[in-house]
Amino acid sequence: MSAQKEIIIIGAGAAGLIAAKELSAQYKVTVLEARPEAGGRTTTQYPAPGVHIETGAEFIHGELPITLSLLKEAGIPYHPINGEMYLSENGELKQEEAWIEDWDQLLDHMSKAPETSTMLQLLDQYYPADQFAALRNHVQGYVQGYDLAPLDKVSVKYLYDEWTLEQGTNYRIENGYTSLINYLSKGINLITNQTVQSITWAKDQVTLTTQDRSYTANKVLITVPVNILQNESIQFSPSLPAYTAAARQIGWGTVIKFNLLFKQAFWKRDIGFVLSDETVPVWWTQSADSLILTGWLGGPDAEGLQKDLLEKALSSLANIFNIPNISDLLDQSFIHNWSTAQAIHGGYSYGMPFSEQAKAVLTTPVADTIYFAGEALYTGDSPGTVEAALHNGKEMARKIGAN
Ligand SMILES: Cc1cc2nc3c(=O)[nH]c(=O)nc-3n(C[C@H](O)[C@H](O)[C@H](O)COP(=O)(O)OP(=O)(O)OC[C@H]3O[C@@H](n4cnc5c(N)ncnc54)[C@H](O)[C@@H]3O)c2cc1C
The missing domain is CATH 3.50.50.60 (FAD/NAD(P)-binding domain)
Known part of the structure; x- marks a missing residue:
């Protein structure tokens, strides 16, 4: 043999x-x-009994066949996430989805763009900066945050495929x-x-x-x-x-993920996600009884922010929730700057x-x-x-x- x-x-x-x-x-x-x-x-960390921190991947974005069938095969529980989307504007939290005027028209232009176009080329062609500052800001925030990508590198086709995909239920793995x-x-x-x-x-x-x-x-x-x-x-x-x-x-982008454990919950319990214009712009809650808020800063802005990370995160939250002394409420912080992570040096790829x-x-x-x-x-x-x-x-x- x-x-x-x-x-x-x-x-x-x-x-x-x-x-x-x-x-x-x-x-x-x-x-x-x-x-x-x-x-x-x-990689999950378990800093205390009953507390776990997802340093990297956290969600299952929809009915993803391999992930879900492995979890079932292994008998590992997972559950749908809930909570509402809030926008932070002028010191006020409003329960609404981010909305872009001209969105349908933007998608239409994207569907017809050459395969080799970058998103910046498309924006420059149809949405000049002096007339469409709000739309461009919004697109940039989304592309940097979600795709970790700069506009001058990310492909229009890649974004079009992502933005026109039906998003199903999102899940988290229990432990x-x-x-x-x-x-x-x-x-x-x-x-x-x-x-x-x-x-x-x-x-x-x-x-x-x-x-x-x-x-x-x-x-x-x-x-x-x-x-x-x-x-x-x-x-x-x-x-x-x-x-x-x-x-x-x-494409290869980077991200900083903040998990801040507070002594008490100062946020409304129906909050799922908060979008803002703060330095750390995106935050979300964990389960209804968790005292953790998770912050996310992706793309070129994350590359640019390498110092005073906790201070920046706390001042973002202080502005969003209108609580000047928010640091008094902090118990522990877990900050993962993926650009410095051993043998990884970044977050994930983009097209x-x-x-x-x-x-x-x-x-x-x-x-x-x-x-x-x-x-x-x-x-x-x-x-x-x-x-x-x-x-x-x-x-x-x-x-x-x-x-
Ligand atoms: C902050 C963050 C949040 C994320 N959120 C989500 C999410 O919510 N949902 C989701 O589905 N995905 C998420 N992702 C993406 C997801 O984590 C990755 O797509 C996935 O884990 C990549 O798996 P991989 O095996 O391809 O690579 P990796 O997990 O990077 O594995 C590659 C391994 O190679 C090792 N390695 C590198 N160089 C060497 C070497 N020279 N010798 C030996 N070993 C080496 C590395 O240490 C690493 O362990 C997130 C990623 C990050 C960073």
């Missing part, structure tokens, strides 16, 4: 772990992870996403604190070097965040310039004009030996999510399995 083939998976996020689970019947699988634990951008990561990690040969620095390869043979060891296998599946490929933090020998170039055609072609390159195996997967390589209706990572990891495992 021939020896079982070996594969190394780099990265123990959602994509790497589901691929490991799928491949373990056919391969001897080893997962190498740079950080001290599995999870990557899907956080780490329960799903723990389920996926079961029985997997995972080695943490191993940062892969280089890969020397020939057909069906790879040698990986980390800061203190080397590993060999027949194949390697690389599931690191796309910016690690953009920055060539892993060196290939022979080199793979077409893959690096492709990675650079995929640029040539991203789809780039994904086609990156998902083409190199000599049936080197494979790439992860959230940023996914094509479908749920980009930038855990579902995207699971879907892409699973798909790539199927491709590898056939070899």
